[in-house]
Amino acid sequence: MRVSIALRSAICLLGLAFSANFSQTLAQSSGCDDISRDVAAAIQKDPSKALMIVEDALVINETCACEIIKAAIVASQADSAMVNQIVQTGISVAPKMSGVIMDCATAVSPGAAITNVAATTSVDPTDSGKNPSKNPLPVAPVEEEFIPTPSIRGVYLIQPPATGFVPCDPKYRKCHNVPTSPCNCKP
Numbered sequence: 282m283r284v285s286i287a288l289r290s291a292i293c294l295l296g297l298a299f300s301a302n303f304s305q306t307l308a309q310s311s312g313c314d315d316i317s318r319d320v321a322a323a324i325q326k327d328p329s330k331a332l333m334i335v336e337d338a339l340v341i342n343e344t345c346a347c348e349i350i351k352a353a354i355v356a357s358q359a360d361s362a363m364v365n366q367i368v369q370t371g372i373s374v375a376p377k378m379s380g381v382i383m384d385c386a387t388a389v390s391p392g393a394a395i396t397n398v399a400a401t402t403s404v405d406p407t408d409s410g411k412n413p414s415k416n417p418l419p420v421a422p423v424e425e426e427f428i429p430t431p432s433i434r435g436v437y438l439i440q441p442p443a444t445g446f447v448p449c450d451p452k453y454r455k456c457h458n459v460p461t462s463p464c465n466c467k468p
Contacts, residue, residue, distance in 0.1 A: 313345035317352035324356040331357045332370045339374040346371060346378040347385040354389045364390050 316338060323334045331353055338349045353359075353367050364386055371382040 312342070313348040316342055316345050317348035320349050321352040321356040324353055328357050331359075331363070332366060335367055335370050336374050339371055343375045343378060346375050347381050350382050350385045351389050354386060359390065361390070361392065 320334055320338050324331045335349060335353045339346060342349075350367060350371050354364055357363060357367075359367060368382055368386045371386075372379045375382070
């Protein structure tokens with residue numbers, strides 16, 4: 282009985298996982314299809330604003346970069362220079378999706394020579410950009426002064442501490458651990 286309950290619950294959970302994944306994929310693809318149709322319609326209406334439309338669409342939904350780039354290239358009937366500009370605009374807006382953008386652009390127009398913007402522009406991560414014309418001075422490596430310690434040879438004996446066993450006279454007041462008053466008054 283326990284095996285059948287465990288088996289039924291495992292099958293149920295597996296079915297839920299597959300249905301959730303399928304519905305998420307379906308929702309994402311339908312969302313990207315809607316965005317690509319909107320991009321194509323806007324570019325066909327005004328082809329001179331193709332780069333601005335691509336930029337706006339990528340800012341709104343970066344995950345649909347492939348569909349947006351494909352729709353922009355097809356709708357504008359772009360030549361190789363325009364394809365390159367669309368790709369550069371896409372990479373500048375969504376640099377994390379540069380590989381996807383390059384692959385989709387070459388899939389739509391394989392004859393266009395697409396240059397990788399991310400590879401041509403290298404940014405020095407340490408440059409603050411406040412004064413780019415001034416080169417920083419090179420830092421010289423710090424030379425370490427190594428002085429060998431003199432070798433210590435032989436056995437060194439340490440003198441015992443000055444305190445040790447001191448016999449205590451019971452008549453002497455400081456030998457008692459009981460605190461007494463300095464006054465010799467007797468009640």
